[in-house]
Amino acid sequence: MNNNDLSQHRAMLLRYAFLHLRDHAAAEDAVQDTLLAALHGNESFRSESAIRTWMVGILKHKMADYYRSLEKQAVFNDWVDDDDDPNAALEQLLFNGKGRWIGTPSAWKEPDHALEQAEFWVIFE
Structure with missing residues (x-):
């Protein structure tokens, strides 16, 4: 598996990611992480499924990671303004x-x- 094999699926992965994430930047990041993971993990691809199916599986995990990171940010940002020092906000509470x-x-x-x-x-x- 080489870069050309992976880049053939980029457009499809990008459409899939944007459909679920609704954020172009997040979709681009998820697809880039997916392609990188597929490139580094091509030894784990066992040809039991199509390469496209394998890459969509990787993308789903990357999108789940993205949503988990949003949850962590939301919990912290609920009580901290962007301009404030986090310790000052905690002291006010x-x-x-x-x-x-x-x-x-x-x-x-x-x-x-x-x-x-x-x-x-x-x-x-």
Whole structure:
């Protein structure tokens, strides 16, 4: 398998990636990563399926990686603005202007009281 074999499938892979990702740059990146992985991993291709099928399988994994990376970014970006320092945003969430905790710790319940409550609900049911 050489570069020409791989480049024959590039247009199809790009259409497939854009159809699922809806982002030209992300689709280009996924296809480029796919072609690179296929080139480096051509020893693992066993000819049990068509090369096109094998490459689409690689592309699906690359697209899954892309979506996983978006989830990680979304969790972090939910509470951090692009302009802000991440530590400053965290401090605003946890501390007031005087540097004291915003929330107070919840009171610990007495174990005996919790046991009585559990027994009550068992009897009640």
